[in-house]
Amino acid sequence: MTRLIVVSNRVTPPTADATGSQGGLAVAIGEALRENGGVWFGWSGQRVPEFTGQVNLQRAGGVTTATVDLEEQDVDEYYNGYANKTLWPLFHYRIDLTEYDRSFDAGYARVNQRFADTLLPIIQPDDIIWVHDYHLIPLARELRARGVTNRIGFFLHIPWPPMRLLATLPRHKELVSGLFDYDLVGFQTHEWLEAFCDYFQREADAEVGDGVMSAFGRTVRIGAFPIGIDAGAFKEAAKSAEALAARERMRESIAGRQMIVGVDRLDYSKGLEERFLGYERFLADNPERCQEVFLLQIAPPTRSEIGSYQEIRNKLDALSGRINGAYAEVDWVPLRYVNRGYPRAVLAGIYRTARLGLVTPLRDGMNLVAKEYVAAQDPADPGVLVLSQFAGAALQMPEALLVNPFSQEEIAEAIAEGLGMRKAERIRRWEALMHNVESCDVRRWRDDFVAALEAARLPVAMRPPA
Numbered sequence: 001m002t003r004l005i006v007v008s009n010r011v012t013p014p015t016a017d018a019t020g021s022q023g024g025l026a027v028a029i030g031e032a033l034r035e036n037g038g039v040w041f042g043w044s045g046q047r048v049p050e051f052t053g054q055v056n057l058q059r060a061g062g063v064t065t066a067t068v069d070l071e072e073q074d075v076d077e078y079y080n081g082y083a084n085k086t087l088w089p090l091f092h093y094r095i096d097l098t099e100y101d102r103s104f105d106a107g108y109a110r111v112n113q114r115f116a117d118t119l120l121p122i123i124q125p126d127d128i129i130w131v132h133d134y135h136l137i138p139l140a141r142e143l144r145a146r147g148v149t150n151r152i153g154f155f156l157h158i159p160w161p162p163m164r165l166l167a168t169l170p171r172h173k174e175l176v177s178g179l180f181d182y183d184l185v186g187f188q189t190h191e192w193l194e195a196f197c198d199y200f201q202r203e204a205d206a207e208v209g210d211g212v213m214s215a216f217g218r219t220v221r222i223g224a225f226p227i228g229i230d231a232g233a234f235k236e237a238a239k240s241a242e243a244l245a246a247r248e249r250m251r252e253s254i255a256g257r258q259m260i261v262g263v264d265r266l267d268y269s270k271g272l273e274e275r276f277l278g279y280e281r282f283l284a285d286n287p288e289r290c291q292e293v294f295l296l297q298i299a300p301p302t303r304s305e306i307g308s309y310q311e312i313r314n315k316l317d318a319l320s321g322r323i324n325g326a327y328a329e330v331d332w333v334p335l336r337y338v339n340r341g342y343p344r345a346v347l348a349g350i351y352r353t354a355r356l357g358l359v360t361p362l363r364d365g366m367n368l369v370a371k372e373y374v375a376a377q378d379p380a381d382p383g384v385l386v387l388s389q390f391a392g393a394a395l396q397m398p399e400a401l402l403v404n405p406f407s408q409e410e411i412a413e414a415i416a417e418g419l420g421m422r423k424a425e426r427i428r429r430w431e432a433l434m435h436n437v438e439s440c441d442v443r444r445w446r447d448d449f450v451a452a453l454e455a456a457r458l459p460v461a462m463r464p465p466a
C-alpha cells in the first residue's frame with residue numbers, strides 16, 4: 001500500500017481537545033490523516049540556536065509526526081519574513097502590506113533546502129508526498145534535485161493572486177516556476193485556478209489543456225479541490241456534553257438575547273475591522289433592537305511578531321473599546337471581544353448558540369469557520385450564515401447571506417435581515433448549506449486529491465527531462 005507523507009510548514013498533532021489558533025490547514029490535515037494514518041512532516045514550532053537537522057518522530061492520534069526545529073534566523077527570514085511578510089499579504093491582494101527583502105528570499109530557499117535534506121531519509125519508494133501551502137513552493141524542486149522521483153503534489157490553501165499583483169514580486173517567475181516540479185497542483189476553487197492559468201499563459205506562454213498545463217518544457221496536472229470539514233464529527237461535537245456545558249455556561253449571561261458570533265485568527269485578511277464597523281452601523285441604525293443582540297468575536301492572536309499583525313490588534317482593541325464605550329449599558333455590552341483559543345467541542349457549542357454566524361474575510365482561500373458554523377446548527381432551529389462574497393466558500397455556499405465585506409451598510413443590513421429571518425426560511429437555507437458541507441467534506445477533499453495524485457504520473461512522452 002502506498003504511504004502518504006504530508007508536508008506543511010508547521011505540524012500540529014491532531015487531538016480531540018485541541019485549542020488555539022490552529023488555522024484551517026492544521027484542522028483539515030489532522031482530520032484527514034487521523035483516519036488513514038501516514039506521516040506528517042514539518043517544523044515543530046520550536047526555535048534552537050543552531051539548526052541540527054535532527055528529526056523528532058512521534059505517534060499521536062494514529063498519525064506519525066516527524067518534526068524539525070528551526071533556528072532563529074530561519075524563523076525570521078522564512079516564516080515571519082518571506083512566507084508571512086511577503087507571500088501572505090501579496091496572495092491576499094494586500095500589496096500595501098507586502099514587504100520585499102532579499103534576506104527573506106535567502107531564508108525561504110534555505111529552509112526549503114533544509115526540509116528537503118531532512119525529509120529525504122524518511123521517503124520510501126512507494127510513498128506519495130503531499131506538500132501544503134505557500135511556505136513550501138520550492139520543495140519539489142529541492143527534492144527532485146536530490147533524486148526523488150516519487151509522486152509529489154502541492155495544494156495551495158490561500159488564494160492565487162491576479163497576475164498583475166503577482167508581477168510586483170521580485171523574481172516572481174523563478175519562484176512560481178518551481179510548481180512545475182510537482183506532478184499535481186491543486187487550488188481551493190476554480191477562481192484561484194483560473195488566476196493561476198492566466199498568470200502562466202501571460203508570463204510563460206503556457207498551454208492549458210484538460211486538467212493539465214505545460215510551460216518551461218514541463219507538464220503538470222492542475223485542478224480545484226475545495227477543502228471541507230469532518231462534518232459528522234463536528235455535528236456530534238456540537239451535541240456533546242462539553243458543548244452543552246459551554247451553552248449552559250453562556251445561557252445566563254445571554255439573558256434571552258440573540259447572539260452573533262465571529263471566530264477568526266486575528267489576521268487582517270479576516271476583515272475584522274470592517275466587521276466591527278458594520279456591526280456598529282447596525283447598532284446605530286437599529287436603536288430600538290440593538291439591546292436584544294450582542295456580538296461575540298473570538299480572535300486568537302497569530303503571527304504576533306509581525307508589525308502588520310500588531311497594528312491590526314491595536315486597531316481592534318481601540319475599536320472594540322470605542323464601540324462598547326459608546327453603546328454599552330450597565331446591564332449590556334454590545335461586543336464581547338475574546339483573544340483566546342477554545343477546544344473544538346466548546347467552539348461547536350458556541351456556534352450552535354449563535355443565531356447568526358458572521359464570516360466576512362476580505363479575501364480567503366476557502367474558510368472553514370463558515371462550514372463549522374453550519375455543521376453545528378440545530379436542524380430544527382438553525383442560525384443564519386452571513387458570508388463574504390470574497391471567501392472561496394461563497395462559491396459553494398450561495399444560500400448564505402452573501403455580503404461585500406468592505407461595505408458597512410451591507411454588513412449592517414445582512415445582520416438585520418439574518419436576525420429577523422423566519423424559521424422556515426432559515427431551515428430552507430440551512431438544509432441546502434448543510435448538504436454542501438456534508439457532501440464536500442474533508443474526506444472527499446483528501447480522497448479526490450490523493451486519487452488525482454496517484455493518477456498523475458504523466459505518460460512517458462510528456463515527462464519532464466530527468
Ligand code: ADP
Nearest residue numbers: 020022023024025027300340341342367368369
Ligand atoms: P485560516 O486557515 O485562515 O485560519 P479557516 O477559517 O479556514 O481560516 O480555519 C480556521 C480554523 O481554526 C477553524 O477550524 C477554526 O475552528 C479554528 N479556530 C479559529 N479560532 C479558533 C479558536 N479561538 N479556538 C479554536 N479553534 C479556532
Ligand code: F6P
Nearest residue numbers: 010022023024025026133157302
Ligand atoms: O490556512 C492558511 C494558513 O496560513 C496555514 O498555512 C497555516 O497553518 C494557518 O493559516 C495558520 O497560520 P500560522 O501557522 O502562521 O499560525
